[in-house]
Amino acid sequence: MQYGYFDDLKREYVITDPRTPWPWINYLGNEDFFSLISNTAGGYSFYKDAKFRRITRYRYNNVPMDSGGKYFYIRDEDTVWNPGWKPCKTTLDAYECRHGMGYTVIRGSKNGIEAEVLCFVPLKTQAEVQKLTLRNQSGTTKKLKLFSFVEWCLWNAATDMENFQRNFSTGEVEVDGSVIYHKTEYRERRNHYAYYSVNQPVDGYDTDRETFFGLYNGFDEPQTVMDGAPRNSVAHGWSPVASHCLEINLDPGESKELVFVLGYVENAQDEKWESRNIINKDKAKATIARFDTAGKVDEAFAGLRAYWDNLLSNFNVRTPEEKLDRMVNTWNQYQCMITFCFSRSASYFESGIGRGMGFRDSNQDLIGFVHQIPERARQRIIDIASTQFPDGACYHQYQPLTKKGNNEIGQGFNDDPLWLILGTTAYIKETGDFAILDEPVPFDNVPGSEVPLFGHLTVSFDHVVNNLGPHGLPLIGRADWNDCLNLNCFSSDPDESFQTTENKTEGSKAESLMIAGLFTVYGRDYAELCKRLGRDEEAARAQKHVDAMVDAVTKSGWDGEWFLRAYDYFGNKIGSRENEEGQIFIESNGWCSMAGIGLGEGLVEKALDSVKERLDCEHGIVLNQPAYTEYHIGYGEISSYPPGYKENAGIFCHNNPWIIIGETVLGRGDRAWEYFRKICPSYTEPISDLHKVEPYVYAQMIAGKDAFRPGEAKNSWLTGTAAWNFYAVSQYILGIRPAYDRLEIDPCISPEWKTYGVTRKFRGATYHITVNNPGGKMKGVSSVIVNGKPVEGNVVPVQPAGSVCEVEVIL
Ligand code: GLC
Ligand code: GLC
Numbered sequence: 001m002q003y004g005y006f007d008d009l010k011r012e013y014v015i016t017d018p019r020t021p022w023p024w025i026n027y028l029g030n031e032d033f034f035s036l037i038s039n040t041a042g043g044y045s046f047y048k049d050a051k052f053r054r055i056t057r058y059r060y061n062n063v064p065m066d067s068g069g070k071y072f073y074i075r076d077e078d079t080v081w082n083p084g085w086k087p088c089k090t091t092l093d094a095y096e097c098r099h100g101m102g103y104t105v106i107r108g109s110k111n112g113i114e115a116e117v118l119c120f121v122p123l124k125t126q127a128e129v130q131k132l133t134l135r136n137q138s139g140t141t142k143k144l145k146l147f148s149f150v151e152w153c154l155w156n157a158a159t160d161m162e163n164f165q166r167n168f169s170t171g172e173v174e175v176d177g178s179v180i181y182h183k184t185e186y187r188e189r190r191n192h193y194a195y196y197s198v199n200q201p202v203d204g205y206d207t208d209r210e211t212f213f214g215l216y217n218g219f220d221e222p223q224t225v226m227d228g229a230p231r232n233s234v235a236h237g238w239s240p241v242a243s244h245c246l247e248i249n250l251d252p253g254e255s256k257e258l259v260f261v262l263g264y265v266e267n268a269q270d271e272k273w274e275s276r277n278i279i280n281k282d283k284a285k286a287t288i289a290r291f292d293t294a295g296k297v298d299e300a301f302a303g304l305r306a307y308w309d310n311l312l313s314n315f316n317v318r319t320p321e322e323k324l325d326r327m328v329n330t331w332n333q334y335q336c337m338i339t340f341c342f343s344r345s346a347s348y349f350e351s352g353i354g355r356g357m358g359f360r361d362s363n364q365d366l367i368g369f370v371h372q373i374p375e376r377a378r379q380r381i382i383d384i385a386s387t388q389f390p391d392g393a394c395y396h397q398y399q400p401l402t403k404k405g406n407n408e409i410g411q412g413f414n415d416d417p418l419w420l421i422l423g424t425t426a427y428i429k430e431t432g433d434f435a436i437l438d439e440p441v442p443f444d445n446v447p448g449s450e451v452p453l454f455g456h457l458t459v460s461f462d463h464v465v466n467n468l469g470p471h472g473l474p475l476i477g478r479a480d481w482n483d484c485l486n487l488n489c490f491s492s493d494p495d496e497s498f499q500t501t502e503n504k505t506e507g508s509k510a511e512s513l514m515i516a517g518l519f520t521v522y523g524r525d526y527a528e529l530c531k532r533l534g535r536d537e538e539a540a541r542a543q544k545h546v547d548a549m550v551d552a553v554t555k556s557g558w559d560g561e562w563f564l565r566a567y568d569y570f571g572n573k574i575g576s577r578e579n580e581e582g583q584i585f586i587e588s589n590g591w592c593s594m595a596g597i598g599l600g601e602g603l604v605e606k607a608l609d610s611v612k613e614r615l616d617c618e619h620g621i622v623l624n625q626p627a628y629t630e631y632h633i634g635y636g637e638i639s640s641y642p643p644g645y646k647e648n649a650g651i652f653c654h655n656n657p658w659i660i661i662g663e664t665v666l667g668r669g670d671r672a673w674e675y676f677r678k679i680c681p682s683y684t685e686p687i688s689d690l691h692k693v694e695p696y697v698y699a700q701m702i703a704g705k706d707a708f709r710p711g712e713a714k715n716s717w718l719t720g721t722a723a724w725n726f727y728a729v730s731q732y733i734l735g736i737r738p739a740y741d742r743l744e745i746d747p748c749i750s751p752e753w754k755t756y757g758v759t760r761k762f763r764g765a766t767y768h769i770t771v772n773n774p775g776g777k778m779k780g781v782s783s784v785i786v787n788g789k790p791v792e793g794n795v796v797p798v799q800p801a802g803s804v805c806e807v808e809v810i811l
Helices: 165-171 209-213 223-227 282-290 294-312 322-342 357-366 376-383 416-431 434-438 453-465 515-533 536-556 588-596 603-614 636-640 655-664 669-679 679-690 722-732
Strands: 004-007 012-015 025-028 033-038 043-049 054-056 071-077 077-080 094-100 103-110 112-121 127-136 140-153 173-176 179-182 194-197 205-210 240-250 255-266 273-274 314-317 699-702 713-716 735-739 742-745 755-762 764-773 783-786 789-791 795-797 804-810
Touching: 004 655, 025 094, 025 103, 025 294, 025 322, 025 416, 033 127, 054 255, 071 112, 077 103, 112 294, 127 140, 127 294, 140 194, 140 223, 140 255, 173 205, 179 240, 179 282, 194 240, 194 282, 194 357, 205 209, 240 255, 240 322, 240 376, 255 282, 255 294, 294 322, 294 669, 322 357, 322 679, 322 722, 322 755, 357 376, 357 416, 357 603, 376 416, 376 434, 376 453, 376 536, 416 515, 434 453, 453 515, 453 536, 588 603, 588 655, 603 655, 636 735, 655 669, 655 699, 655 722, 669 679, 679 699, 699 722, 722 735, 735 755, 742 764, 783 795, 789 795
Parallel strands: 764 804
Antiparallel strands: 004 012, 012 094, 025 033, 033 043, 043 054, 054 140, 071 077, 071 140, 094 103, 103 112, 112 127, 127 255, 140 240, 173 179, 179 194, 194 255, 205 240, 314 755, 699 713, 735 742, 742 795, 755 764, 783 789, 783 804
């Protein structure tokens, strides 16, 4: 069953039933000011950091679900309703929510009044703008009362939820005409405030939550709205809110547009005050003035749409598959922007207080983003590398506001450093900007410790080399990519974190075959980079270590039909047919296949056939089999999940593209394509009622075959799946692959595709690429013609910036 449809021309997903099986959300903003908004207007806003600068309050996992948001209440005679159905849930005559690129439009009708709310964060603006259009489609004159509503968060989203003995006494606001200012803690150490305005004189307002709702009423029954009478309350402590009340008369056929601005301001210390206890409002007023007419809002909105059209024109495909096109051209790239912005911090599953920017996560996110805005990717690489330690180890996460490593989570995830090689080389391959390697970058953000970025790649590489175990394979540390394979944790205390506790590490023999494959792939990349830089000695040294790793995997990492997953603390095998549960795992088979280890001897083919046979199911490829059915103290969190969920035999979508890429190494385009479709949201849209989460973005996990409800997805939006799937489909299926000095064309497709086209902008030139497949092949380019002339191999040389180039490829 579906709850809406794709409007491809507008790049929108249109939700036609507000009762989606889970709140289906969108993100507004892509630089500093952000909002999350659901299809029923739930959600919240923050500035840069969802933990430290939360602007409006949200209660996660509430009853009912998705309670709290930015609401408009319309009172028409005795009927009170919301354009987005919630929170009043008054039955609407019509409802539609359109989630687009950085904006959402919610439209509802009731008793002849149509209300349409357009929400977006204009480019370069620290505010969310809401344009509300009210249309009288009835034959009679309407006298409406409109109430806006937001609830302020007292800035730190964590203490806001726990430190009530303080919080209930600190709240402060100022009301100035139609603008409500939230200035809690501004009197002391904060240099920021928030505001909520409307571009018309108001007929009343409220800023005290209890006065607005009544202590025992819910969001669906605010007392002032029910009474049709604002109280002009001014909050002192307790919970400050902002609500404007406007009386609106509409003749038949008449419509009115109102503009609301929810913004954030920072003032320098000596500019904080206008007069004693009165905040300096200059910046807020300037922003409000930029959007004080509907015309100005429309112009800003057109600017946002043009911005996205331009961004998405960098990579565009036309294939025989409409559902593939809409993912690749729009939604997958859009999701990559969102994961670039947030890493794993704020979604409807990530609370915004638990996690900052992940070292491994943010590096991987770059491979889906770097072609969009390379300059921002560049800065990100430098920010991430700055949290590394001199020995190559790194903080697992950093806080977006401070850009400093997060001590609470610490370090010790031994895959982390290698992803920096991926992020950096992906950036250079996209841009040709080798100069980034000369940028001075500190260790652990300590001034004076700077070395050229290249030095960070060297210590990343060496961190593996210096931490090898008894089989010459990489020591796993706290965990590798699989956060939940905690081989040194040995926790019997439910109050310990699996992620940060190491009860044993001294003398640990725990080694990872996943890191071994990863090291082989990115170690080779590092060696190739060294060669390009003329550092032949370093290239040879690196190659020697990579070769040794390949030997170690071949010798101690092969289980007969697939690659082992790991050795545990004691040196026993994990992911082997000798085990009772957890005999085979996806990650090591993905990475060792991508590395082509034993390709010539048939190991890759065998491994991937075993994956197909043992891990594949209707909804995707599960992580391991058989699932763990009991807690193994020596394996940690992985065995804490019931079978079929998360890292214990769930379909952890992030790693499915590793198998897809592995299949393309073998040239099995049909299989790569089959795997791709299984987890791709535009293909699972018809089973939205089972799948549950948004049909326009990837979810981290789909319940596996052992689960209670296989096929049910969770944790949508913030997942490495977005970047990896874009990378897999664009570079390995469609086969358009940026390299240091050229574009490589190496498709691996379904034999049924006869032709497809790709428009790719690359280093300032535009490439129109047509791939023809007259013989129904899966892989193997037989000829490439660039601007009418045949070229050698499957390589398109870099064209002059500004030029347009026609490429014809025949398989
Ligand atoms: C989560 C984490 C990621 C980890 C993965 C597997 O998605 O964000 O860092 O690799 O889980 O455990
Ligand atoms: C849990 C999750 C895992 C995630 C980790 C990070 O272990 O299962 O996916 O990466 O938390 O906090």
